Amino acid sequence: MDQLAEWAHQWDMQLNISKTKVMLFGAPNQSLDVTVQGRPVEQVIHFKYLGVWLDEHVAFEEQADYAASKATKAFSKVARLIDGRKGISPQIGIMLYKCLVRPHLEFAVSSWACMKESSLQILERVQSRCLRTVLGAKAHAAADAVDAIANVVPFRIRLQQICTLEYARIMQRHGNCKIRLMMEESCLIRQTFTPMSYVKHQARSLYFTENVAVKEVHNSTMADILDDVPVTRLDVVGEGSSLRCSGLLVDRVESFIESHRKQSVICFTDAATSEAGVGMCSAAAIILPPDTEAKEIEVFEVIPRITDSIEAEITAIVVALEAALELLRSSTDSVKKDKVIILSDCKSAVTTVIQRPHLSDYHEIIQRLRFSLQALKSKEVAVSVGWIPGHSGIVYNESADLAAKTALEKATVVSDGSVSLPVCKRLVAKQVNRRWQQRWTRSVTGRVSYSFIPQAGRTSFLPRDRCIAVSYVRLLLDDTTLKDHMYRSGLADSRQCDCGLGVEDAFHFFFRCPAHDANRSRLFRKI
Ligand SMILES: [Zn+2]
Numbered sequence: 001m002d003q004l005a006e007w008a009h010q011w012d013m014q015l016n017i018s019k020t021k022v023m024l025f026g027a028p029n030q031s032l033d034v035t036v037q038g039r040p041v042e043q044v045i046h047f048k049y050l051g052v053w054l055d056e057h058v059a060f061e062e063q064a065d066y067a068a069s070k071a072t073k074a075f076s077k078v079a080r081l082i083d084g085r086k087g088i089s090p091q092i093g094i095m096l097y098k099c100l101v102r103p104h105l106e107f108a109v110s111s112w113a114c115m116k117e118s119s120l121q122i123l124e125r126v127q128s129r130c131l132r133t134v135l136g137a138k139a140h141a142a143a144d145a146v147d148a149i150a151n152v153v154p155f156r157i158r159l160q161q162i163c164t165l166e167y168a169r170i171m172q173r174h175g176n177c178k179i180r181l182m183m184e185e186s187c188l189i190r191q192t193f194t195p196m197s198y199v200k201h202q203a204r205s206l207y208f209t210e211n212v213a214v215k216e217v218h219n220s221t222m223a224d225i226l227d228d229v230p231v232t233r234l235d236v237v238g239e240g241s242s243l244r245c246s247g248l249l250v251d252r253v254e255s256f257i258e259s260h261r262k263q264s265v266i267c268f269t270d271a272a273t274s275e276a277g278v279g280m281c282s283a284a285a286i287i288l289p290p291d292t293e294a295k296e297i298e299v300f301e302v303i304p305r306i307t308d309s310i311e312a313e314i315t316a317i318v319v320a321l322e323a324a325l326e327l328l329r330s331s332t333d334s335v336k337k338d339k340v341i342i343l344s345d346c347k348s349a350v351t352t353v354i355q356r357p358h359l360s361d362y363h364e365i366i367q368r369l370r371f372s373l374q375a376l377k378s379k380e381v382a383v384s385v386g387w388i389p390g391h392s393g394i395v396y397n398e399s400a401d402l403a404a405k406t407a408l409e410k411a412t413v414v415s416d417g418s419v420s421l422p423v424c425k426r427l428v429a430k431q432v433n434r435r436w437q438q439r440w441t442r443s444v445t446g447r448v449s450y451s452f453i454p455q456a457g458r459t460s461f462l463p464r465d466r467c468i469a470v471s472y473v474r475l476l477l478d479d480t481t482l483k484d485h486m487y488r489s490g491l492a493d494s495r496q497c498d499c500g501l502g503v504e505d506a507f508h509f510f511f512r513c514p515a516h517d518a519n520r521s522r523l524f525r526k527i
Pocket of ligand 1 (some may be wrong): 498499500501502504512514
């Protein structure tokens with residue numbers, strides 16, 4: 001310590017001894033005598049460092065309480081916008097909870113996720129309390145049902161997700177990176193989780209079940225950046241939605257082909273994935289040769305590993321460029337063709353191809369893209385890319401779509417087990433949904449709500465008007481101010497309706513009770 005102080009002094013920096021503390025982790029009640037140049041340094045049992053409360057036992061009780069109190073304080077501001085049945089709609093309330101309150105519960109949480117069960121329960125209760133207020137549910141409403149209605153992932157599962165992604169981000173570093181080595185070597189100490197081993201443990205239960213590893217990050221070389229060939233963006237159909245409505249879209253694309261075909265090779269690209277958005281993928285392209293007499297060429301490629309639709313869409317563009325290059329090479333035409341036009345129905349792929357970001361997760365396919373672009377440039381051919389809406393009757397786009405699907409059907413599953421971070425994120429999100437579904441199916445509470453909303457992780461319809469929304473949520477929770485429910489919770493003397501014709505439950509109220517006949521017939525007239 002003295003050496004450190006001396007070194008600091010040499011560089012004109014003074015160590016502030018009064019702000020310097022000593023803490024001994026994992027061995028409580030032992031005192032250390034640490035001095036700096038004769039002055040004792042105070043030993044503490046907990047300390048807030050980079051916004052997280054650390055404690056000697058590495059139990060993070062203070063931190064969990066602190067996060068809970070910060071979240072509660074933040075929620076009190078949201079709660080001011082709600083006054084019983086008046087105020088903001090549940091939908092806005094849920095959004096405010098997600099962006100103003102939940103971040104406090106999740107701040108740096110992967111570093112203190114190894115907290116005690118009791119601390120975790122405190123945080124779970126904060127989420128339930130906030131969501132109940134936002135939805136206008138009563139205080140005893142089942143937490144699982146409230147999560148499902150609000151479509152907010154249960155906090156415990158969310159914690160697993162955060163830890164898993166943190167693990168993936170660390171393992172994405174290069175093999176000799178310090179933090180990655182620490183993660184690989186982390187282990188239990190005296191049968192207790194250390195923060196890092198806990199992250200690894202949580203990741204194991206989610207991440208390893210998919211049997212994948214995350215690819216190492218890629219850094220572009222100087223040559224990639226300096227020798228980059230520009231690609232221009234084409235605006236064929238504008239935003240497309242107004243054209244699609246007016247039915248002019250197909251005409252617009254056909255006249256575009258008509259006016260450009262003589263000077264250019266036009267390609268339509270599309271991709272297919274085996275499961276929604278992520279899985280095994282295939283890419284295909286339809287190439288229209290400049291010669292209007294010649295038949296269009298169909299090319300395709302199957303990507304034999306787990307990836308996402310964006311990589312597949314970029315691959316389709318690359319496949320098209322390679323085929324176009326081949327076509328131009330073999331062409332014996334006397335008129336020179338100096339343009340390749342690609343029309344893709346994926347906006348992200350179009351943007352990636354134009355910008356080619358240097359830290360992209362799709363660097364392998366982008367590298368291949370660079371080769372084709374350079375080859376085309378050496379033949380003085382310019383490349384432009386444009387977006388067209390998919391599934392809107394454009395003939396060549398439909399045939400590219402069909403070609404990709406056909407290629408995928410014939411493919412067999414091969415996987416090299418290493419996936420990019422965005423693919424990993426999607427796989428984890430899928431797992432999270434499966435976990436949540438399991439928990440919701442097995443839960444013993446909120447069974448009536450389960451019969452209405454059997455699937456977790458789906459946005460449920462909530463009326464905009466708060467008063468109506470609160471009544472609707474209470475119907476979903478089977479907990480209204482009807483006598484059947486009031487009697488159950490001891491707030492009414494009988495379950496019988498005042499009309500004397502039966503039990504006042506939701507069915508009676510809506511379909512049977514003569515007291516509401518007038519309203520009911522008005523409702524039926526409107527429907
Ligand atoms: Zn009645």
